[in-house]
Amino acid sequence: DAGVTQSPTHLIKTRGQHVTLRCSPISGHKSVSWYQQVLGQGPQFIFQYYEKEERGRGNFPDRFSARQFPNYSSELNVNALLLGDSALYLCASSWGTGGGGYTFGSGTRLTVV
């Protein structure tokens, strides 16, 4: 079985641009969560989606948005990119919203110049 897949693996954007990151969960998993990991720190929670609905939101500005599709894949969108948005963006999938079993993808490395 394929694990959590994220695309692209690396991305370079200019300040002010918009970016879309994609995540495909493990087959059968209905929940997708997004995390931002700045170099040298632990991942920070951005969003959780379950059955196409937002179930949790972290302390991130409205420039960050996400959605989940009927096949449970997900997109994370970031508008008006800032240099501080440079980070590894991780997607984690799980069966539901609680009870554990969070499996992470390898992430998308976003560099804003």
Add this chain to the structure above:
Amino acid sequence: GESVGLHLPTLSVQEGDNSIINCAYSNSASDYFIWYKQESGKGPQFIIDIRSNMDKRQGQRVTVLLNKTVKHLSLQIAATQPGDSAVYFCAEHNQGGKLIFGQGTELSVKP
């Protein structure tokens, strides 16, 4: 506020020795705790978890201890191997479905 912190940012051990990585947490309402291993260029990899109603859980070469009295979590790795070299994170799962990660401890295993 919510926080999960690690006592030591780096840990260097000799191959074959046991390693102990510590973690402090502040939210006593969390329902379980997880240890992750992250290698360079990869996402966090699940190692072991423990429910808040337990105080010890063992896996293959790893043991997690939970002390709710002092809000302390530890990961013990037996017979540490070079392949164990990585950054280790503890994470706290809260009822809202999110994981709160600490800063991480970098484990370096000397052959």
